[in-house]
Amino acid sequence: MTTHEAPGSAGILPQAGAWQSIVADVSSDQRVFKGVPWGKPMMWIFLLSDTFIFGSFLISYMTVRVSTTEPWPNPSEVFALTLFGRSVPLLLIAIMTFDLISSSGTMALAVNFGYRRDRKTTFALLLATAALGATFVGMQAFEWTKLIHEGVRPWGNPWGAPQFGSAFFMITGFHGTHVTIGVIFLVIVALKVRRGDLDQERPGFLTGRRGNYEIVEILGLYWHFVDLVWVFIFAFFYLW
DSSP states (O other): OOOOOOTTTTSOOOHHHHHHHHHHHHHHOTTSSTTOOTHHHHHHHHHHHHHHHHHHHHHHHHHHHHHOSSOOOOHHHHTOEEETTEEETTHHHHHHHHHHHHHHHHHHHHHHHHHTTOHHHHHHHHHHHHHHHHHHHHHHHHHHHHHHHTTOBTTBOTTSOTHHHHHHHHHHHHHHHHHHHHHHHHHHHHHHHHHTHHHHTOSSTTOOSTTOOHHHHHHHHHHHHHHHHHHHHIIIIIOO
């Protein structure tokens, strides 16, 4: 005779019960998240949600690009600069990309020297990262101004498919907003590092635990994400 095992005993748990068991085991273990600053998982959750937003924008852009019946403007011509009477394609975009990738290097060094508790070097590297980010935003503002003067609008442009303008302003504007917010926070954290707030654990915004520069690393996660997103925008929007 075959015996039937009771649910939850030696038999296989239902799927819902299995997940409840896993959650209970993890939540009951005090060592799982011990010592992990709350800012890191919160930043990762934010970046994950932001990935979905940027991904939706780029997928929408690609869908419009391949489905439109009107000719799509040639990025090499639209984003060209005239130097010494000659048109140089994508020159400004190349400089912007180099600028933002360089800022990832200075940000990584800032995190490194932050955990060495080298206040002076960390402060200088954070300011350098902020300066590179501000330069990027300035070049993007120049790019917007140039295209607006040439007739590009969210509802049309003089070179073909009207969706080009809306896609351009939406995607680059959303990314530029992220860079601007990052620059603001870089300056704030740099000033806190300079004053010694992270060493003395002064009460205030973005201070964290005493003697711990984890806020620099958390800010670095955000900044590297913004730089990575630009690589995809550069590839899909400017090179395609």
